[in-house]
Amino acid sequence: MAGHPDAPAPARSEPESGAASLPQIIMVLLAAVAGLLVFTGVSRPGASWALAAGSLAGAAALVLVARRSMELFVLVVLVLRPALDGLHAPGGTQITDPAQMLGALFVVVSGVWWIGRRLTGHRHPGSVAGMAAAGFLAAVAVATLGSDAPGRSVGELARMVTAVLMFFIVDRLCETTGRPDRFVVAVLAAAVVPVTVALVGPLAGLHRVEIKDRIERIVSTFAQSNPLGHFLTIVLLVLVAYVLLRPGQPRVLAVIAMAPVGLTLALTYTRLAWAAAVAGILVMLWAAGRHRLVPALIAVLVALAAFSPGVGHRIDQLTSPNAAVNGSESGLQWRLGQWADVTRLADSNPVTGIGPDVVARRLLNGQPPHNDFLRAFVEMGVVGLVAFVALLAALIGVAARANRRAQGARARTVALAFVGVITAFVVSSIAANLLGQVVILWYVFALAGAAAWVARHGVIRSAPDHPVARLAAPTFPAADAWLTAGVGSRARSDVREVG
DSSP, rough: TOOTTTTOOOOOOOTTOOOOHHHHHHHHHHHHHHHHHHHHHHHTOOOOHHHHHHHHHHHHHHHHHHHHHHHHHHHHHHHHHHHTTOOOOOTOOGGOHHHHHHHHHHHHHHHHHHHHHTTTTTTOOOOOHHHHHHHHHHHHHHHHOOSHHHHHHHHHHHHHHHHHHHHHOOOHHHHHOOOOOHHHHHHHHHHHHHHHHTGGGGGGGGOOEETTTTTTEEEETTTSHHHHHHHHHHHHHHHHHHHHHTTHHHHHHHHHHHHHHHHHHTTOHHHHHHHHHHHHHHHHHTTTTTTGGGGHHHHHHHHHHHHHHHHHHHTTTTTTTOTSTTTTTOOOHHHHHHHHHHHHHHOOOOOOOOTTOHHHHHHOOOOOOOOHHHHHHHHHHHHHHHHHHHHHOOOHHHHHHHHHHHHHHHHHHHHHHHHHHHHHHHHHHHSSSGGGGGHHHHHHHHHHHHHHHHHOOOOOOSSSSOOEEESSOOSSSEEEEEETTTGGGGSOOEEEOOO
């Protein structure tokens, strides 16, 4: 019995109903202090110490969350990440960048949790998507070894590790809890702060915008408008899945939420995100058997372009240079020239590439490739390009299997949402830099992990048939002594039914 991985652990005494435990009180206090310090660091120039202290306090609070529930920790991390993207001190270090601190904490806590599971005999079914993700990460590591700029490449490798790890952790948590739909809800919740800051912030004097291509573009809580646009595309596609498959109150709420999300997406003026959203919705309509809605969608898009001068002008910039600027290029001309310059860099090492995140350093304009396929080839060589294409093929396979096997509204929503998201990701990768945006990769891989569970099991139940373990409990003394130190002290099998 002791060696069985699914054996229920002894029940843990819980505090009386309505009474908060000491760790819960400390966790709330740390979170409040972290919020206050981060706000101070952002609102007062030169107060980078406040950002650093706030990051550390927030990390401590999240460690307490992880000790209580690994699933809750990952959900909170997903909700927080977009709100922290643009919070960093100019010229600061990682400790003054809450987003980087959050990524580092995610890796450490996830590593401890994973080791705890392995020590207790928990095994997870292998998958083609998992092997493809691991293969892609290996290709990035090999390219880093021969990089022309090792420092930049190591940083990029670390960011890729957090993104790929998100897939494995979410996949395993879904296998443990049987509730992949919670991660879909977390993606929606993650949009609340960015959308609120974008639309309500100006009323309070908070204008988070940038001027790019002579257009004022919403940045909100992000560092740039482009990643915000691609993130909102993911959120919009998840909402579309709810509208198509979840009748009643969920559908009504999703329709209401689509208005502010769609408006914020439009105000980013990110053309490729718009195109990716349209492509994702079209594929979702086809996958859901709603072909008759395609003409209505096209009519709405035409009306939007015709009656919104800003949107129409932004689309026109794709093929027309700016008449007010001598020697200006259209968006398409610029990208063709950029791709030609990037391609020439591949001659130095076509097998394993010049190194992750090195293209921007080698080009005079300091710009990344604006094409993830080309980026994979030049920075990681033929090996990296094959690994990237294999990863995309594996994720498309996950979407297809999940959509085919899903039963019930919740499972079908998870599957259909990922169908749209992976479609948008592939479309955007043709002319964007999504491989360099870990904030985007986190949500693509989190939804991939949720969809992978649906592809295996098909049905989501409120109370899964198998016991739900939060963190694995050691079954032999040596492992127990090691895990009871630090974060690992909560790596135990607290078994409960999910209601």
